[in-house]
Amino acid sequence: MERSIRFYKNAKHEWYADIPExxxxxxxxxxxxxxxDLLNWIAASANECNLLLADQHFEQAEILELVYIREENLGGGGDYILENFRGEVKNHRLWLCHVTEFVFKQLPERIYFKEISFD
Structure with a gap:
């Protein structure tokens, strides 16, 4: 499964996923x-970025590894770790909520991603 998603900052500098459906x-x-934090690294000083996300490996992809599936009373979704980003060791932990399951129809063991441009 592969999906392109736009992420944007609102006036309060909070990041949101743009998922019309x-x-x-x-x-x-x-x-x-x-x-x-991850989106801030990707976008640098920009207020939006576009990512290609997939549950299968593709060329030049960064990798998020699932480390913990949260129970519903803890918000659901899963905790992921980004061990490396753009060649630099990060060991950055992040949470992706149940919307991830909506997008992928499951909670993937690995999420592959890279920044893309929408033309």
């Missing part, structure tokens, strides 16, 4: 608990 609340699309 999402029928839930907007706050469920907010990127928090480390996912916002």
């Amino acid at each position: 999402w029928a839930g609340a907007l706050d469920e699309l907010q990127m928090v608990e480390g996912a916002d």
Whole structure:
């Protein structure tokens, strides 16, 4: 499964995923608990970025590894670790909520990603 998603910052500098078919609340699309830090690294000083996300490896992909599946009472979704990013050791832990399961139809063991441009 492969999917391109746009991420953007609002006026309060909070990151959100742009998923038009999402029928839930907007706050469920907010990127928090480390996912916002990752987007800041990717976007640098920009207020948005576009990522190609997949549950299968592709060329030049960065890798998020699932380390813990959260129970629903802890927010659901999963905790992932980004061991390396752009050739630098990070060991950065982040949480991806149940929206991840909506996008991938599961909680992938690995999520492969890279920044892309939408033309």
